Amino acid sequence: MIYNFDKIIPRQGTDSVKWNQQELKDLIPLWVADMDFPAAQPIVDALMQRVAHGIYGYAKVPDTFYQAVIAWSKRRHGFDLQPKWLLPVLGVVPALSAIIKAFTVAGDKVLIQEPVYHCFFSSIERNQCEVVSNDLIYKDGKYTIDFDDFEAKASDAKVKLFILCSPHNPAGRVWTRAELERLGGICLKHGVKVVSDEIHCDLVFEGYKHIPFGTISPEFLANSITCIAPSKTFNLAGLQVATVIAADPDLNKKVQEAFLVNEISSISPFAITGLITAYQEGEEWLQQALSYIHDNYSYLKHYLATHLPALGLTALEGTYLAWVDCTALNCSSRELGQLLLQDAHLQVNVGAMYGKQSDQFIRLNIACPRRILEEGLGRLKDALQPLL
Ligand SMILES: Cc1ncc(COP(=O)(O)O)c(C=O)c1O
Numbered sequence: 001m002i003y004n005f006d007k008i009i010p011r012q013g014t015d016s017v018k019w020n021q022q023e024l025k026d027l028i029p030l031w032v033a034d035m036d037f038p039a040a041q042p043i044v045d046a047l048m049q050r051v052a053h054g055i056y057g058y059a060k061v062p063d064t065f066y067q068a069v070i071a072w073s074k075r076r077h078g079f080d081l082q083p084k085w086l087l088p089v090l091g092v093v094p095a096l097s098a099i100i101k102a103f104t105v106a107g108d109k110v111l112i113q114e115p116v117y118h119c120f121f122s123s124i125e126r127n128q129c130e131v132v133s134n135d136l137i138y139k140d141g142k143y144t145i146d147f148d149d150f151e152a153k154a155s156d157a158k159v160k161l162f163i164l165c166s167p168h169n170p171a172g173r174v175w176t177r178a179e180l181e182r183l184g185g186i187c188l189k190h191g192v193k194v195v196s197d198e199i200h201c202d203l204v205f206e207g208y209k210h211i212p213f214g215t216i217s218p219e220f221l222a223n224s225i226t227c228i229a230p231s232k233t234f235n236l237a238g239l240q241v242a243t244v245i246a247a248d249p250d251l252n253k254k255v256q257e258a259f260l261v262n263e264i265s266s267i268s269p270f271a272i273t274g275l276i277t278a279y280q281e282g283e284e285w286l287q288q289a290l291s292y293i294h295d296n297y298s299y300l301k302h303y304l305a306t307h308l309p310a311l312g313l314t315a316l317e318g319t320y321l322a323w324v325d326c327t328a329l330n331c332s333s334r335e336l337g338q339l340l341l342q343d344a345h346l347q348v349n350v351g352a353m354y355g356k357q358s359d360q361f362i363r364l365n366i367a368c369p370r371r372i373l374e375e376g377l378g379r380l381k382d383a384l385q386p387l388l
Pocket residue numbers: 033090091092093094117165169197199200229231237241242
């Protein structure tokens with residue numbers, strides 16, 4: 001079926017974090033990573049059917065859940081999974097937090113690559129560990145990896161884990177095989193386990209290919225724990241479900257125990273129905289959503305080049321989160337965020353959330369109907385042009 005991504009469905013009054021955090025009736029929220037598109041029709045139908053049953057007791061994860069994850073990963077990414085490697089969980093962030101707790105002791109270090117998804121910081125720090133960043137290099141609108149710095153940091157015996165964000169939020173990179181090989185090789189050499197957060201793996205644009213970290217070699221597979229989910233891909237974040245892949249039996253046991261200790265493996269009947277239907281019947285919707293989001297990216301690129309040419313736009317290889325360089329404005333991202341909210345009623349994510357060296361950036365979520373994006377960019381232009 002053909003989906004209409006232009007249709008605006010009001011989300012005010014639906015307890016949406018994105019739309020209802022501010023009490024502004026005319027707010028345009030281009031922040032928080034969920035989409036303003038309804039889910040694929042088969043998912044809506046399956047959930048309606050489940051709701052109509054009327055009994056919502058505790059759920060047992062059925063075999064079809066594992067089969068759906070396996071078939072999807074094989075078909076879309078060439079990742080051959082076995083059911084016993086898969087651990088259902090309430091979300092990627094709860095999984096990351098439990099994994100950090102299980103594989104570190106207080107005072108250990110966890111390696112990340114700033115700028116990066118802000119919950120990595122909180123998950124590490126709440127587990128009394130230290131964040132060590134192999135800062136990405138930003139040059140000519142693109143992020144790359146400083147491998148010498150990565151190796152220097154990974155060789156610290158206190159570094160126990162590397163949390164890889166692949167594809168990378170907010171840098172928009174879809175890492176190449178060569179990049180992943182070098183990162184993984186360094187981690188193997190220094191005994192650092194890799195936790196590969198691949199939540200954005202299905203949101204990759206033409207010309208790029210997501211390489212699951214675990215497919216690179218049997219050694220990489222054995223040294224890694226991978227997190228995947230239908231939440232970003234199919235706009236199901238509120239259903240709270242993810243799958244963790246741990247192929248090595250010892251790693252798998254340890255992760256399984258960590259999930260039990262933290263009580264995060266019991267997922268809801270709606271999560272089960274949503275995940276199975278998404279992976280089995282959501283592909284047609286996803287293809288159309290990706291194409292629409294890419295058109296939004298082209299629109300954004302053209303709009304900035306025309307009206308705010310002093311701002312830079314990072315190339316978006318994957319994810320629906322555009323990363324805008326506002327260095328020319330000469331103010332901090334928090335000041336900018338405040339100004340946009342107060343004067344323009346436009347909510348964005350401020351760069352400072354993602355690390356110490358990205359205070360001149362803002363992040364825009366472009367997974368919304370074009371008219372919302374147009375309105376948001378119009379407000380951005382009106383608020384920022386006087387500053388330039
Ligand atoms: C890289 C990354 N990991 C995890 C999450 C959130 O995962 P979950 O909602 O499953 O906890 C996000 C959400 O934006 C993300 O960008």
